Amino acid sequence: MSAEQLLSSVPHADTIIVADLEAGIGTLTRLPEQAVEHTLVVVEPTPRSIDVGMRAVAVATEREQGHVTVLASKVADDADDARVRTAFADHDVVTIPTDPIVVNADRQGLSPMDLDASAPAVEAIGSLVGQLTQ
């Protein structure tokens, strides 16, 4: 069963499915319309990442893949944040600061939640829980 088939048919009344799609927009372009209720578009403040993010937002919007939220990832300063917010001026943008806890967890093959659940990046991502489940 492909990711596209699974996501469009999975029971989700009492369960929240968090689908980590393949890098790029390939899976997104193949998903049937309205296959998900929310799309999180993760964007680094780099031109290429912003470009992929803009294409992802366009596809998700056109194919009605629920509410689209842009996550500005690895934001080091105000200029980084502004770069992403300017590119996605018409969308909700959540800022995730660059965070050594996430970097260290990645290097050690661990979850950042297990290193420091109060790390700034972890708390920023955690703030989405209330927004998406209201």
Place this chain on the structure above:
Amino acid sequence: MRVAVVGKGGSGKTSVSGIFARALARAGHHVVGLDCDTNPNLGLSLGVGDMETERLLSLRDQIDEGEQSHAHTWEDILEAYGTDAPDGVRLTVVNRIDDPEPD
């Protein structure tokens, strides 16, 4: 509710997926993490560790090589090709992606 997490490779997409899934679970939700990436590392970001992440990938490889049969229902997939991650998240790796595009 179904949430798709997308982005360019290296954007932090998988870290976001893992942290978000566990934060949802800690808030009391029943959560399934679905790893659809062609380079599946959601297990690491969820905290199941190297060995269990590799075990799930080996199951996927066995299916690709015809040594294991495909599961046909959602429950079968979660049971046969899933594992328990911390905070009660259930993780499964989708075993086939048709015609993946480069990032």
